[in-house]
Amino acid sequence: MFRTLISSVFGRFPKGNPVIGVLLFVFAANVAFCQQPNPVVIDSMDEKTPSRLSLVDFEDGELKWSAESEVLRSVVIDSRHTDLGPHSGTGCEQRIFESNRILLDQRLEMRLVPSYVFDELKTSVWVRTDCQNVRFMLQIRFPNQIDPRTKEILSIDLPGTVYSKSGQWQQLVCSTSDEEVRNRIIRARGQLAGLLSGGTIDTREAYVDQIALVFDVPVGGSVLQIDTLRHGPIVTPENLIETPEAADIYQPRLTVTDDRVMKDDRPFFPVFTLYHGESLKEVESTGVNMLWIEDYADRAILEALDQMGIGAIAQPPQPTTEDAILHRQGIPTFESWTEPIWAWMFGFAIPEDDVRYLQGWSNQVRGADRKFRRPILADVVGQERSFHRQVDFLGSSRFAIHSDLPVADHVEILKRSRNAALPGKPMFTFVQTEALSTYAGKNREPDASPIVEPEQILHQGYAALAAGYKGIGFWKQIPLDQQTVGLDERIHAIRLFALHCRILEPWLATGRVVDDLIVRTNDSFPQQTASLLSPLKTRWDQPIDAAGGKPLGSDSEIRASVFRCDDGFLILPVWYEKDEQFVPGAQAVKGIRMLLRADVMQAWEVTPTGITQSNLELSRVPGGTEIHLKEFDQQTAIVVTSKPAAIEEIRRACRTYRTDAAQSTVAMAAQKFERVSNVHAELVEIAPPIADAELVLKYAYQNLENARKALAAGHDADAYAAARRTLRNLRVLQRRYWESAVQELPVATASLDATGFQTLPQHWQTMRELEDRTSTTQNLLSSGDFDNQADVQQDWLEDSSGNGLQLVELNYDAASQRTFLRMQSANQGGNFFALTGPGIPVAAGDLVVVSARIRYAPTQQDIGNELVIYDTTVGLHGATHLRKASEDWQQVEFMRKIDEDREFRIRLELRGSGVADIDDLKVRRLE
Template sequence: MLMPIDQPDLLSIVFRVGVALAVWWGIAGSLIAEDYQEGFEGPDTSWMVDRGAAPVAVHRHERSADAALIRTGRQAESVSVQTQPDSSVVCRLVHPLPPTVRMDETQVAVWVWSDHPGVSVSVRVRFPRQLNPRTSKPLVVSITGDQHRGGGQYQRLAVKLDDREFASSMRRVRDVAQRQLGIRNVNDQGAYLDQITIHLTEEARTWNLALDDLELRPVVTPPDLETGQDTESYAGSRIRIGDDRILLDHQPLFPLFMPYHGEQPPVLASSLCNVIWVPDYLDQELLQKCAEAGLGVMATPPQPDFARESPDDTGLAPFGANTDPVLLWMLDARIPADQVEHAATWAEMVRDADRHRERPILADVMANEREFHRSVDFLGVSRSILHSSVTPQTYLETLEQRRRLSLPGKPMFTLIPTEPSPEWLNTRFAGATVPVVEPEQIWMLANAALAAGYKGLGYLTYQSLEGNAVGVEERRRAIEIQNFRIRLIEPWLATGKVLLTLPVQVGPSSVTREGKKLSPLASRWDVRPLADDQSPEAQAASKIRATALECDQGLIILVNWLDQESQYQPGAMNANDVYLLLNRNIVHAWELTTTSLREHTLEVTPVAGGTQIRLKQFDQSAVILISKDQLAEEVIRKRVEQYRPVASKAWAGLARAKLSRVRAVHEELVSLVPREFKVAHAERFLRQASYYVDQCEKALLADRLTEVEQHAVSAMLNLRHLQSAYWSQAVAPLTSPVASPHAICFQTLPDHWRMANALQGEIQTAKSESTTPVVVNESQNLLPSGEFESLKGLLDAGWHRESFQEGPLVSRAELLEPGRSGRSCLHLSVATKGASKLLATTFDEPSVRMTSPPLAVVAGQLVKIRGQVRIMKSMQQTRDGLVITDSLLGPSGSLRFQNSTSGGGWQPFELIREVPQDGEFQVTIELFGLGAASLDSLQISTIDLATP
């Protein structure tokens, strides 16, 4: 196993007798080999007692002339120590050796007298040309040898280092180094030993030891030490990845990257991204500009020709010095699960071409994470949930699950969507409003990834950040502010590991339980929240997720509001008096914002079981720091002072840009929204937001930078109140927000109401009159056999049935009696065979699928899909359940039914889709997880529209 040895910044691989590392070293004939012997004569001791963290009392440490303790000569070194119980090694005696190259002839041993068994010996081996990615220093390992039998006698303790023993364990060493440090191939060239250690193990006792006749032969000084060569010059890449962390030039790095779309590098640098994903790694002008702006470069390497039978036969040409600005190689994004072999071949070819620089390889994949992770250094897992029926909670759970499915000890990243998915953009009518991703949604997804322990973020953009389209300014400012948050605590996040999820409560504590008063000594945490508590405080607490990360510098607590519908339109996401319970005793904690590090906004109270932390005010997210020492706190304060002037300008710009956009949409909605769907207090929300934006800009001019952020946050809160109110009114009659192509976000609500009014047969006047479409004709039901009365009729009509049998699962697609209106309905079910039991896993792939026959549709039409769904019992072991997907929008527009329908009865659903071009239209019905669902009365019709 890899474990620390004599220095806190070194790692060792400790093995028993016969386990060693394989190194081949050619020794020039001109080198002169000598022997080293130490008889421990003279007055001064030379062994060092290393107590480590264990309570050890040294009773005696001297050169002794006691004949009973001498093996040869006139003296021996005598040690008497008192140890206490510990987990493993409780004390060590360390002695330096002259640095010597490990060879087949190498012998090292020491004679030890001990009155107890449990004494062992090891030697330290250094690999000068292999960096430990965690310490950025040469890798150090420890090879263990003989163990003493005790009995008050001398015994020769040796470590075998001959070629046979050394070579036999190389495979195991590489495996350990790869799993725990991310080192794919240990560079053992020039390995040498320089220290011998005596380990005291077993239970608490007084140890009496004598050491005599230390011998090492032959001694051959490593050439690197003779010439003074810098051993770290063999590092190759500036970036090192291992132990779930990334180092750039020996400093912790949290990669923040985005694709290049023609922006000027200084603009990209102002976003605080530290890596730019360029389209062409040979574009020397762009690479140079990025370097001048202080930006790292990520590029896609040449791809092999996989059409060839053996694409790796030809290989890739070696990368030259012209690629030195490239820090990372990115294979691709959203690589399908079945492309593991292709990705492995590609990665290996890149490594062969990059052997002199050894730059890390990245890939973003859809599934099969562990197999992909074996081939790449930095794995990406991404999910696009915005404007879909997948909730933020599900998003976080998916990231956590995929993290567990990957290789331990290797970091992961995710791609954050900052613009609508291509499916929502490509299926809109010409001239339709383009959806906008809200700044709060970018922050929500990024913060969820941080809480899941991801060590890098990529911001997916499809257009330049220098554009002037609606929402671009907000997008740029949102990315900038999120990166400020991360860069402030970059060393913390880069070294952090997920520790635990904290209990959360909101608002006043319950003072009674089962009608009885609580003890005055009890805290709010002694009352278990009721499962059916529907109070606003309980509902708010259920949406707040607090995660603790343990870092080299201390603890981070990331608090995030994950609302059920924030993937469409974020709500208020605001609460006062949020309480967290940390199972540790702390005295101080600080809340970090982009403009301040403050303690007064928190209240820290010791309670039974740990420490209660009260957030007096909470808006969307919070970062709480608990540092190990004052130095870490001072470093953060200096970073805040450095970034706060620029961060304040970003907040002011963001608040002003969002106010302008929301006001424009509001002015459109005033004339479009029917009277019964009008939003009360809309003008008041706008006035309040405008007031705070003005205060924000005044504070910026007065250099009151903390107030700038506070006023901007208040302005955006009022705007979210207004947006959420409009959106909630619009989606209230719908099966789901994805039922309408224009109800997926606030920005497109004017188009939603134009379409809804047209479907209701209403023609708007005034401003909207010229653009409001009119229904000309609605067809009859075009879908054959949608009543599911005959299995033969289904198949004859062109329905396609697929069943994916896996392991102990049995899946069925059948007709079941009775139906909702007719004789039968379509019934999908997945169950286990017999008494088979499944592990508590989540099924991410469907077990059964039905696909409708294709129907011809014409550009400019609307397609209406209607049907009835029944789920008697909520689906198990899935985040999806019954999924209904159309061929126009694909998974982005899927309807999901996971919980039981009301009373186990039938529930109607309806979808409206726009047809951007002539083609075919199909509906796919899938079942995920364990359980059953029924479908009936499925109808598809087309609607012809005209604009007056």
């Protein structure tokens, strides 16, 4: 339209004087498109403000844009600030070109106020031109990455809007959204394939400092006008590298980028734990490849770990809140002796309110660590995306062992946390290896302390892998060498997991979850096949449950995650058994099947002791390939590849680690056999009898003897298989004892000693004690009937973590002619609205029973919506969670045995969005 109008008014450009022709062109554009000046607003230009908007209105007469190439400069016949037809204000910047040939992909550039790359950063500029193929670009610089082609700091262009309104003002926009940046980095990695060390780009501290207009100059005269540039919000980079030299760039031992972790330019899967003063040889025996130490300045430990090839994780110096947020004082530069530290750890379960503090802290650490540029780790609670912008390797952990959180829900929470973080950046999680201190309590005999079963440790690790986590930390507070029943088993569980991860390291480190498969057992597998009426019908067709609106069979306890890896597919089937967080059952079956949506010629099962095809059968079916595992026990790994070199690499790793894996499995089975036998002997005296208990123990012992013989003969795979059969026998017996203990309880957490096998003797002792205490006190919670509003207001304290609608009131129920407490909340994202009751004095040895009538209605069925009731002596880990809607009143009860003199309080938490009615809340002491 721009050219059409010019041609219609003035005809073609005068051939004799191109300058006059172009000036007439601009004048006509001004007549046709002149607008009223718009107000110019600058949000903030304070250089000390961490987040601000930069606005350039091109009113000062200074030329901001420059031509990159000599070719473009040679055809520019006029560069000026002009008042002819600006988009806003009184002027704009203008270039006039005259060329006798088409010039492709010419470039004008302009420097910007530098800003870190993050999701909300946006840059826009107004353009009017008759040049062709005009594109707007942002230049992203990676100060920690050398471009192998130029030996300088790598920079890439991020494309924005393409100009499409020839002759009219159009706003061109480019934003550094997470998705756009990630996709651009993937393309850049492909362009540099074979040149990059390790095949990855180090994206840490990436920033924007320049924009560009790329366009084609047509034959003859043409004009380009630029006006009103906005850029922000700006987060100023701490370290700008103006003239980098490749020799100055130290290659860090560990890098985190592009949804993977690399060590020495090879894919790396971190498996780590915490140091509590035990022998480093004991730590080495677990197979971990990193260790979180308390003091980063402990040179003796750093040197020892370096000699072992174990990387140190340490917390850097921590500034005060004022120093971190206000940048008052920096951290001194880290010296060369800190090189054995591979990564920095900011902490565990960092609350969501600390985002701003952590941002300042991370900036200070990066400033002090300019040479080594080590990645920063942090385990957080909420605000994952905000935290992830500040750290390289984000952690999200929640412990479910001995709680009423189902393992299937636990893994969904892990997936939600991963999805809430930045896409394309890896995450880690901690695995619980010991009972929490609030659950373990005090004054227990060592043999009576609760433990986390080794199978529970392994299950948490594999569930986290299946959820897509790229690092596993084993959380502990008790040293590895402390002599406590059951804790030696955790060493072998950690070791088994670590060895399996080493074998699968290239697959785990490079894989991305692309699918979740429904897994069916042979017994539950439908037999329908194609027919004349339905020639394409297969037994994998998914009939829909009309009531639930989901495919039948999708509630299977066995699920399989599919990873797309550099060398093929990795499939991780995992058994998510109901109530496994209390006591795992057999979790073994003859035959499972799954449908992989791909054509597969060969697949291999990979265990810690070998790689085999003997347990696998593949069948081509409509829609993909059916994979049949003839035997399945808890979890396994399947690799699918067409690369012989990848299989040979796995074979070499298996040969290296199979003897260690077999030895650990046999030792773990022997230790567990002794422990279960001892608890069994106690339960025989106090608990109801379990049918065939002695026979199950006999089978377990026979399998253990077979495992020992196979190990002595050097048959590692056979020893591993026999030891696993021993563990399976023991799980069967443990589960039967547990089911007998909880069958009369409303929920397992009603008696904390019933939430694990090791403490079942104490549970039955408490049950006998209950029989001796025949009377109860009156309700020790005087306001628990919720009849008196003044008492409720005086006794109960409100608090919350959200800002949605929150309401608490007393309502009247006409049917029962009683008043009840109503809590209502419209919080989002798992935020809570809570009431905490008054303190009730209790003494050591007291048996306290809590009961209430509750009616709960979540806004929708969701993991984040629930009503939680618990006592403050045990805490949230021993809470009762109500997640399903109930129109009728339901009874909630639990019992606590008090271990020391203290105050006992009840806490009600309404999480997410919903309505909860509470009545007849009683706290009574058994006399």
